[in-house]
Amino acid sequence: MLNHDAVAAPANASIAAPQAPAGGLINRTTLLCLLVAVLEGVDLQAAGVAAPKLAPALHLAPKELGAFFSAGTIGLFLGALVGGRLADRFGRKAVLVVSVALFGVFTAATALSSDFTTLFLMRLATGLGLGGTLPNLVALAAENSPSGRSGGAVSLMYGGMPLGGAIVSLIAVFAGMGGGFDSWRTIFYVAGGAPLLVLPLLIRALPDSQAFRAAAADGGARTGILAILFGGGRAVETVLLWLAFFATLMVLYLLLSWLPMLMTERGFTKPQAALIQVMLNISGAIACAVTGPLLDGPRRFGYAVTVFVGLAVFLVLLAVMPANLTVALLVGLGAGAMVLTTQATLYAAAPACYPTAIRGTGVGGAVAAGRLGSVVGPLLGGGLVQAGLSAPDLLLSLVPLVAVGGLLAVLLIRRQLRRQL
Numbered sequence: 001m002l003n004h005d006a007v008a009a010p011a012n013a014s015i016a017a018p019q020a021p022a023g024g025l026i027n028r029t030t031l032l033c034l035l036v037a038v039l040e041g042v043d044l045q046a047a048g049v050a051a052p053k054l055a056p057a058l059h060l061a062p063k064e065l066g067a068f069f070s071a072g073t074i075g076l077f078l079g080a081l082v083g084g085r086l087a088d089r090f091g092r093k094a095v096l097v098v099s100v101a102l103f104g105v106f107t108a109a110t111a112l113s114s115d116f117t118t119l120f121l122m123r124l125a126t127g128l129g130l131g132g133t134l135p136n137l138v139a140l141a142a143e144n145s146p147s148g149r150s151g152g153a154v155s156l157m158y159g160g161m162p163l164g165g166a167i168v169s170l171i172a173v174f175a176g177m178g179g180g181f182d183s184w185r186t187i188f189y190v191a192g193g194a195p196l197l198v199l200p201l202l203i204r205a206l207p208d209s210q211a212f213r214a215a216a217a218d219g220g221a222r223t224g225i226l227a228i229l230f231g232g233g234r235a236v237e238t239v240l241l242w243l244a245f246f247a248t249l250m251v252l253y254l255l256l257s258w259l260p261m262l263m264t265e266r267g268f269t270k271p272q273a274a275l276i277q278v279m280l281n282i283s284g285a286i287a288c289a290v291t292g293p294l295l296d297g298p299r300r301f302g303y304a305v306t307v308f309v310g311l312a313v314f315l316v317l318l319a320v321m322p323a324n325l326t327v328a329l330l331v332g333l334g335a336g337a338m339v340l341t342t343q344a345t346l347y348a349a350a351p352a353c354y355p356t357a358i359r360g361t362g363v364g365g366a367v368a369a370g371r372l373g374s375v376v377g378p379l380l381g382g383g384l385v386q387a388g389l390s391a392p393d394l395l396l397s398l399v400p401l402v403a404v405g406g407l408l409a410v411l412l413i414r415r416q417l418r419r420q421l
Contacts, residue, residue: 026156029144032206033137033157036100039195040133041164042171043107045256046191047072047123049168053184054119064116070375071120075127077371083132084364085225087139088357093208095360096136100195100202103129108192111185131371135364142351143209143359148296151348155292158344162336163285165256166278215357228358229365237353238362240412241346242369247405248342249373250380251311251398255280255339257378262391267323276332283333284340291341295348301413304345308406311338312399319392342402345409346370352416 047069055065079099087095106125113119138154145153171190229238259280263273294303314335321327346366354362384394 037160041161079131087360099132104195111188151295159288244408245370254377280336287337
């Protein structure tokens with residue numbers, strides 16, 4: 001049975017249990033989780049990259065294409081909830097391996113689709129695997145990190161996702177997206193085949209969480225979900241975490257969805273706009289890796305303030321900058337670093353909200369809340385564009401969302417630091 005204190009008491013101030021490994025931040029677990037995060041980033045953006053050729057190839061109406069995108073999002077939401085919950089029953093590694101296999105198989109199978117129904121079902125199943133992957137990556141990176149360095153490990157791991165997004169854009173170029181309609185299938189073959197090739201390495205080399213094993217996870221899985229999320233003094237932190245994820249992922253996915261169009265409206269060519277977005281992803285990956293260690297200890301409060309204020313500043317700069325490619329690339333670099341380090345801040349804070357034995361369920365709930373924001377963000381952008389907002393006005397309208405997300409994140413981190421005193 002689960003120790004009563006693990007559920008009733010607030011999350012322990014230290015993520016790493018006494019069994020946490022010593023040594024450097026970059027260990028085998030972190031590197032393997034980083035690799036999986038890169039593959040997940042490739043898959044998350046594969047549908048958007050393939051869509052311009054996929055839609056005419058399968059004769060999809062705009063409504064059907066929208067349903068295809070929605071299927072992946074629905075799967076992501078459900079997969080995060082279920083994957084996190086199962087991780088507290090069967091272990092992080094087991095659920096991660098199954099999730100990676102799931103999104104690899106069904107991504108590759110998407111390339112075989114010949115009609116809308118098959119395409120929809122393949123993307124839904126892919127989303128389930130993708131959704132189950134992220135909570136387990138976060139838990140493994142945190143729980144297998146050296147004591148007191150979980151924030152840096154989670155941030156380094158998360159940096160793989162924007163790197164994967166940049167890679168899939170380059171894959172599109174080499175797959176001949178400017179050519180025949182069949183080229184879209186190559187995107188899904190590559191995005192699905194790579195995770196399947198990595199599976200044997202994960203099974204053989206990825207350590208499971210010893211901290212989780214020591215915390216008697218079976219008992220945690222039998223604890224009610226509401227008690228996990230809102231019991232033991234965790235209600236305030238859960239609500240802060242969910243709302244912060246929702247707000248910041250709205251901003252991130254609105255930018256990812258609409259930035260190329262917004263940049264072309266500012267006078268840039270389509271290749272230039274695509275380059276700006278690739279640089280945004282790359283700079284975010286680098287920033288997560290380089291600044292991640294600042295998310296450990298008291299420094300993370302100042303870090304959170306800095307990255308959220310920085311994001312607001314760079315959104316304003318994106319809105320007012322001249323149509324000069326060099327300036328746009330520099331501003332895009334800054335905006336990418338800020339928007340993705342705000343995400344890393346929340347992913348690093350999430351594990352500390354919950355005791356080890358029930359952490360999978362807690363982090364899965366937070367990831368699911370963020371997925372709702374990722375749905376609302378592009379819809380909000382579309383509504384604002386349809387209402388007649390110009391590109392600068394749309395970018396400026398995101399600043400209040402950043403302020404709300406930043407305030408919630410800072411309040412959450414402040415509570416966590418006070419609890420540790």
